[in-house]
Amino acid sequence: MKLFTAFSFVRHSIFVVVSVVCMAAFPMLANAIDIQEVTSPGGIKAWLVEAHEIPLVAMNFAFNGGTINDPIGKDGTGNFLTGMMDEGAADMDGPAFRDLRDRLSISISFSAASESFYGSLYTLSKNRDAAFNLLTKAVTAPRFEAEPLDRMRKYYLQQAADMLKDPGTIASLAWTEAAFPNHPYSRSSNGTIDTLGKISADDLRQFHKTVFTRHKLKIAVVGDIDAKTLGLELDRVFGSLPDTPVPDVVPSVEVKTGLELKIIDFDSPQSIVIFGGKGTPPAEKKDYPAYILSEIIGGGASFARLTREVREKRGLTYGTSFSLNNFNKAGYSFGYLTTANETAAEAIRVTRQVLQDMADNGPTPEEMSLAKTYITGSYAMRFTSNSAIASTLLAQQLYDYPINQTNIRNDKVNAVTIEQVRDQAKKLLQSDQLNIVVIGKPVGLGK
Secondary structure, X not given: OOOOOOOOOOOOOOOOOOOOOOOOEOOOOHHHOOOEEEEOOOOOEEEEEEOOOOOEEEEEEEEOOOHHHXXXXXXXXXXXXXXXXXXXXXXXXXXXXXXXXXXXXXXEEEEEOOOOEEEEEEEEHHHHHHHHHHXXXXXXXXXXXXXXXXHHHHHHHHHHHHHOOOHHHHHHHHHHHHHOOOOHHHOOOOOOHHHHOOOOHHHHHHHHHHHOOOOOOEEEEEEOOOHHHHHHHHHHHHOOOOOOOOOOOOOOOOOOOOOOOEEEEOOOOEEEEEEEOEOOOHHHOOOHHHHHHHHHHHOOOOOOHHHHHHHHOOOOXXXXXXXXXXXXXXXXXXXXXXXXXXXXXXXXXXHHHHHHHHHHHOOOHHHHHHHHHHHHHHHHHHHOEHHHHHHHHHHHHHOOOOOOHHXXXXXXXXXXXXXXXXXXXXXXXXXXXXEEEEEEOOOOOOO
């Protein structure tokens, strides 16, 4: 469960289109995928997997800029833009745009994360020309007319009001403010009632102009399309955009740790506990030992220590997780659990104990074996449909992986030694360096 709304720890996805496109299973294993790097006549690059057996095309792309590029005092601008991307573009007003999209079963979606602005296109092959034409209009010439602007503002204002009552959001804001005080990473990507009221059509136009650029644009395409045709479509959709860098507005930062415990009183039978601190630095964002450590501590498999110790052995929570993550300018760790108010103190004590034991002793050989088997075995699940493959290939580009990553990834996982994971655990998991926020009416934690 991802609760962070002050900024996006993972891709924030508020889709502006809900149209159903049947994506049939992609009959490939990861190491059998043939990935081409396509360069358009205009110099735009994309990764392509041709798959002509199924008459579908999936495209995922990401611009190098996100909600951290919101104007100061107008948090939520990028997120607001996602809601305006099907409210008319070029020569089409909103109803005409949506009518054509829905009649042809085209899915066009946009979402805003802290450091990237994402888009996707899914279409039947027979409607490919119309789909790319519609996407071109949305990407290059969105319209920001008064009526849809006011309507979407009301929607986001109501969303912001609801978040003020959501304990997960409240705790997340408190955690991010403690971890990244006075830094863009602690700004509210969804906006607040105050900031959303100030966002104008000109602000949306300026954000679009700033972020929608070919500079560092990443694109992945999978499906019934060849390289030559794709090259022409890339130029059609993105060719008229500027090739200007997005302003770098984020200074490098380390997570501030040492917030021993912050308790937020909230009338609820359960407490939400958010905890985290140091992570691998951005230069090590492709660190496989940290990835394995993350899975052993709090991944989704049953062997994860927090799951075993906090949930299964003691019954203190229905679910808990922990991960090591990266922004472009900071690394961080993040953990989450819910527990009854009466057991909050015990759940936190056991969580600290699990992390400190891992820091002191590292994983066991059995845990290493289980984690590697799980990580390598589940990798193929990322390649089960056109859309899933496009999403995976886009993520690999954003992490600066080589184009043959799908062929070498599992070998790199298997090459990690237990000593390497122990070194990362010792650096990152000292329990006295955690920031912990609890919201609810926890018993036995004090004030």
